[in-house]
Amino acid sequence: MRIEYVWLIPLPPLLSFFIIWLFTNRSKTLSHTVAIVSMAISWVLSVITFLFALTIEHFGQEVFELSVPWLPTGDTALNMGVLVDPLTAAMLFFVPLTCLLIFIYSVGYQNYGKQLDPHDAVGSPPHNGVEPMYSRFFAFLSLFAFGMLLLVVADNLLLLFVGWEIMGLCSYLLIGFWYGRNYADPNQITPRQAAVKAFMTTRVGDVAMMLGIVYLYFQTGTLSFREILYNEEVLLQLAETPSYLAGLSVAGLVGLLLFAGAVGKSAQFPLHVWLPDAMEGPTPVSAMIHAATMVSAGVYAMVRMFPLLSAGWHHGGELTAPMMAMGFIGSFTALFAATIAVAQKDVKKVLAYSTISQLGYMIAALGIGAYVAAAFHLITHAFFKALLFLGSGSVIHGVEHGMHHAPGAHEHLDPQDMFNMGGLRRKMPVTFWTFLIGGFALAGFPFITAGFWSKDEILADAFASQQIVFWVLVLSALLTAFYTMRQISLTFLGEPRTHSAEHASETTWTMTTPLVILAFFALFAGFVGVPESFPGLGEFLHNLGNFNRFHEFVGGTLLEHPEAVEFNIFPLVASIVASLGGLTLGWLVYGLNPLKQGQADPLAAPLGPIYTLLERKYFFDELYDYVFVRPAKWISEVLTYRIMDKIIIDGFLHGVARAAVVVGNFFKDELEKKTIDNPPIYLANAIQWVGKSFRVIQTGRVQNYLLIGMLVVLAFSGVYYLMLAGVLK
Amino acid sequence: MDISQIIFLIVAAVTIISAALVVTSRHLVHAALWLIVTLFSVAVLFVLLEAGFLAVVQVVLYIGAIAVLILIAMMLTRKAMSDEPAQANSQWQISLVVAAAAFIGLAGLLNANAWPGLTTVDLSGSLTQLGMALVRPDEFVLPFEVASVLLIIALVGAIAVAGEKK
Amino acid sequence: MVPLSWYLILAAALFCIGLYGVLARRNAIAVLMGVELMMNAVIINLVAFWRYIQPTLINGQVFAVVVFAVAAAEASVGLALIISIYRRRNSVVAEDMNLLKW
Numbered sequence: 001m002r003i004e005y006v007w008l009i010p011l012p013p014l015l016s017f018f019i020i021w022l023f024t025n026r027s028k029t030l031s032h033t034v035a036i037v038s039m040a041i042s043w044v045l046s047v048i049t050f051l052f053a054l055t056i057e058h059f060g061q062e063v064f065e066l067s068v069p070w071l072p073t074g075d076t077a078l079n080m081g082v083l084v085d086p087l088t089a090a091m092l093f094f095v096p097l098t099c100l101l102i103f104i105y106s107v108g109y110q111n112y113g114k115q116l117d118p119h120d121a122v123g124s125p126p127h128n129g130v131e132p133m134y135s136r137f138f139a140f141l142s143l144f145a146f147g148m149l150l151l152v153v154a155d156n157l158l159l160l161f162v163g164w165e166i167m168g169l170c171s172y173l174l175i176g177f178w179y180g181r182n183y184a185d186p187n188q189i190t191p192r193q194a195a196v197k198a199f200m201t202t203r204v205g206d207v208a209m210m211l212g213i214v215y216l217y218f219q220t221g222t223l224s225f226r227e228i229l230y231n232e233e234v235l236l237q238l239a240e241t242p243s244y245l246a247g248l249s250v251a252g253l254v255g256l257l258l259f260a261g262a263v264g265k266s267a268q269f270p271l272h273v274w275l276p277d278a279m280e281g282p283t284p285v286s287a288m289i290h291a292a293t294m295v296s297a298g299v300y301a302m303v304r305m306f307p308l309l310s311a312g313w314h315h316g317g318e319l320t321a322p323m324m325a326m327g328f329i330g331s332f333t334a335l336f337a338a339t340i341a342v343a344q345k346d347v348k349k350v351l352a353y354s355t356i357s358q359l360g361y362m363i364a365a366l367g368i369g370a371y372v373a374a375a376f377h378l379i380t381h382a383f384f385k386a387l388l389f390l391g392s393g394s395v396i397h398g399v400e401h402g403m404h405h406a407p408g409a410h411e412h413l414d415p416q417d418m419f420n421m422g423g424l425r426r427k428m429p430v431t432f433w434t435f436l437i438g439g440f441a442l443a444g445f446p447f448i449t450a451g452f453w454s455k456d457e458i459l460a461d462a463f464a465s466q467q468i469v470f471w472v473l474v475l476s477a478l479l480t481a482f483y484t485m486r487q488i489s490l491t492f493l494g495e496p497r498t499h500s501a502e503h504a505s506e507t508t509w510t511m512t513t514p515l516v517i518l519a520f521f522a523l524f525a526g527f528v529g530v531p532e533s534f535p536g537l538g539e540f541l542h543n544l545g546n547f548n549r550f551h552e553f554v555g556g557t558l559l560e561h562p563e564a565v566e567f568n569i570f571p572l573v574a575s576i577v578a579s580l581g582g583l584t585l586g587w588l589v590y591g592l593n594p595l596k597q598g599q600a601d602p603l604a605a606p607l608g609p610i611y612t613l614l615e616r617k618y619f620f621d622e623l624y625d626y627v628f629v630r631p632a633k634w635i636s637e638v639l640t641y642r643i644m645d646k647i648i649i650d651g652f653l654h655g656v657a658r659a660a661v662v663v664g665n666f667f668k669d670e671l672e673k674k675t676i677d678n679p680p681i682y683l684a685n686a687i688q689w690v691g692k693s694f695r696v697i698q699t700g701r702v703q704n705y706l707l708i709g710m711l712v713v714l715a716f717s718g719v720y721y722l723m724l725a726g727v728l729k
Numbered sequence: 730m731d732i733s734q735i736i737f738l739i740v741a742a743v744t745i746i747s748a749a750l751v752v753t754s755r756h757l758v759h760a761a762l763w764l765i766v767t768l769f770s771v772a773v774l775f776v777l778l779e780a781g782f783l784a785v786v787q788v789v790l791y792i793g794a795i796a797v798l799i800l801i802a803m804m805l806t807r808k809a810m811s812d813e814p815a816q817a818n819s820q821w822q823i824s825l826v827v828a829a830a831a832f833i834g835l836a837g838l839l840n841a842n843a844w845p846g847l848t849t850v851d852l853s854g855s856l857t858q859l860g861m862a863l864v865r866p867d868e869f870v871l872p873f874e875v876a877s878v879l880l881i882i883a884l885v886g887a888i889a890v891a892g893e894k895k
Numbered sequence: 896m897v898p899l900s901w902y903l904i905l906a907a908a909l910f911c912i913g914l915y916g917v918l919a920r921r922n923a924i925a926v927l928m929g930v931e932l933m934m935n936a937v938i939i940n941l942v943a944f945w946r947y948i949q950p951t952l953i954n955g956q957v958f959a960v961v962v963f964a965v966a967a968a969e970a971s972v973g974l975a976l977i978i979s980i981y982r983r984r985n986s987v988v989a990e991d992m993n994l995l996k997w
Binding site: 731733734737741744745748749751752757760761764767768771774775777778779780782783786787790791794795798799802803805806808816817818819820821823824825827828829831832835836839840842844845846847848850852855858859862863868869872873876877879880882883884886887888890891 | 912920948957
């Protein structure tokens with residue numbers, strides 16, 4: 001079967017990572033060539049796989065899988081393998097494509113072709129020259145692509161988790177890419193701090209996810225998707241077995257734990273704090289990791305595990321515990337993040353909060369059981385969010401270019417602050433039009449944008465099942481449209497507010513071409529998901545070679561093909577009203593009378609303290625700092641280091657050492673001196689005394705010697721005589 | 730007790746008494762003179778033992794040479810007419826005891842044995858016999874010659890030791 | 896008839912007197928005189944044994960003659976030594992000759 005090469009898809013980027021790291025590090029051209037070529041290979045293979053998968057009827061039942069034993073565990077083994085089912089095929093459509101486009105974009109973003117500026121320090125962003133760590137960037141991007149592709153084609157939870165963690169590592173490396181960058185203001189987070197924050201926060205989720213995986217393995221003895229999720233009996237059993245926590249079944253507890261992992265990775269409340277600060281990384285990184293792929297990996301994992309999360313639920317029935325959690329957190333996050341985005345100044349931060357909000361949409365959709373809608377929104381969101389981020393990168397580049405070419409003294413201002421922009425629609429037309437398309441897609445502009453169709457489907461599902469979720473999502477859709485128009489107005493409309501904006505110019509073709517391609521998808525990708533029951537358009541597309549078979553195709557992934565929601569006019573009207581209304585409001589406030597230089601945000605005054613609350617992100621960072629970060633630092637610095645290590649352990653050791661010295665001295669003085677040292681001295685003294693005593697007979701006088709001799713002779717002869725006489729024997 | 734025994738006792742008494750005086754005289758010259766008396770009585774003893782030649786040798790050699798030599802040596806080693814302190818040294822008591830013990834032991838041993846008696850022999854030709862024995866090659870010529878060598882050595886040695894060092 | 900034992904006891908007495916003289920006299924020449932007495936005792940012994948045991952054999956007398964020669968040699972050398980010592984140390988007291996002392 002031609003689909004046997006699927007396991008090759010993640011490998012070219014991995015190979016490119018090693019090649020760049022080991023060999024082509026010094027050559028910028030070679031590095032990006034290797035990276036882009038390898039990514040292109042992956043993309044071509046993915047496209048072939050996808051097209052092939054489309055041709056198979058009931059692909060959900062005849063999936064392609066390939067598995068080899070990897071880690072032996074007693075009699076069985078944990079496997080490593082690939083699985084291509086409809087969901088995977090849909091992911092394979094957009095993930096390699098967006099990655100490839102971002103790779104190409106990075107060539108221009110990192111100023112390829114310009115000379116190396118001697119004023120640029122390694123580890124800080126370049127001012128006008130090419131990025132000094134150019135090859136390193138592509139190496140990390142390749143490693144990241146490998147991780148994502150691995151996650152997508154994985155056939156078991158363990159391999160998925162491996163890809164998950166690789167992406168976590170790359171996220172850390174890439175957020176902290178400009179590790180040498182420091183700010184004068186100590187409260188402003190540096191890239192290094194942001195990288196650590198991202199890693200730590202997602203770690204919280206990852207630990208829970210690991211627990212979930214372990215518990216699942218413990219309960220079922222396997223981690224393979226096909227064996228757990230496509231298996232009626234296993235799911236039923238998991239749904240009915242009670243777990244350690246009272247009131248939760250095994251499926252419920254595992255689902256909640258896995259969901260906790262997604263909360264961390266997809267930056268949902270309460271673990272959302274890392275994503276806005278992750279904007280310290282270069283913009284292609286923000287686009288790829290934090291819009292299109294990594295954060296959506298969390299949603300993808302949830303979509304993948306949906307049968308487990310919804311085990312025991314049937315359409316129209318009571319939601320399971322994980323689904324309730326998802327519905328609540330997802331919709332809450334969607335609204336919460338949208339409110340914060342309204343008051344942000346930085347162009348990338350607005351998009352970051354927007355990402356959090358849209359991910360909340362997807363989670364909420366899963367929470368209410370709208371499986372296909374969540375997957376659909378995942379795909380369309382990837383396109384237009386990547387487009388928006390890349391567009392913002394283009395804008396920032398243009399403003400920086402203006403900064404360096406403004407006549408007179410160079411201004412030093414933040415090129416990312418929207419209040420320093422304005423009037424860019426005339427300076428950067430391609431960027432403007434593509435950004436507009438992306439923004440409209442985000443806002444859900446009716447009928448022609450992809451975002452509309454995906455959002456509408458979620459709203460339709462929500463209306464059909466949980467009304468409260470529906471109203472929350474509608475409100476956040478309104479806010480989404482509002483802040484999108486705010487962003488577009490501040491950036492592109494009106495007159496340039498600063499010299500830099502005035503002298504901004506369009507960026508290179510390597511940056512604008514991906515924008516155009518993405519804009520195409522942002523417009524037309526939505527039509528594959530038009531519901532069949534939609535009046536007019538639905539039937540039209542259906543007859544056009546079943547163009548809008550997204551629902552049918554992806555729905556085949558599940559055991560039970562999910563039913564499409566019947567068409568209802570109310571959610572449609574609500575979504576149109578929210579989108580158009582929001583856009584109009586935004587234009588009225590910001591676009592009608594575009595802001596002049598130095599003018600404050602028109603919302604600041606009326607909203608007053610609420611504006612400050614929104615701008616400061618509800619003070620969540622400060623809260624977490626007090627509740628978690630400071631106690632952790634205290635524990636490590638004071639408790640373990642000072643008290644436990646130094647005082648207790650070291651003190652004990654020093655005490656033991658001192659005691660040993662005392663004992664040694666005791667032995668030396670008391671015992672050794674008295675028993676071991678002295679006896680030889682006494683012996684020597686005794687011998688000396690004996691010698692001295694015997695010396696007296698050495699008088700030197702002959703007569704003395706003679707006398708002694710005579711005495712001895714007499715004595716001996718006496719003894720001899722007595723012996724002879726028999727007296728002495 | 731016949732006459733020979735009486736004579737012997739008298740000679741023995743003279744010998745012992747003069748010997749005792751030799752070792753106890755305060756004046757050294759007196760001791761030397763008493764030594765001469767002792768040597769004379771020993772010569773008489775030799776006569777009693779019918780070894781006439783030896784008696785003469787005793788007189789000539791011992792008294793004539795050795796005793797005279799002793800006197801000469803005494804004169805050569807005299808300090809300038811100083812007081813003569815006591816002639817017994819610090820260990821004379823023990824020496825007395827030792828000598829007495831030795832005598833008692835020896836005498837006891839000697840008395841315990843049975844000795845052969847005197848046999849009457851014609852000893853007229855003993856001198857000739859002695860002379861012949863001393864020079865006959867199959868008798869005692871070698872000890873005789875060795876003795877003469879010894880005398881020469883003693884002579885040379887004495888001269889070497891006592892001679893004036895230049 | 897004088898028993899042999901008388902002669903031998905006489906010789907023993909003379910020997911012991913000579914021994915006392917050797918051990919107890921201060922002057923070195925007096926010591927030598929004691930030695931002469933001891934030698935005489937030996938000769939008396941020899942001659943007495945010759946006369947009483949083997950008068951026909953002349954060996955006894957020859958022995959006595961050799962002993963005479965030895966006595967003479969020894970007396971002369973001893974006196975020479977004393978004279979030499981006197982020259983060096985200006986004393987003939989035997990007790991003072993203690994260079995061999997420890």
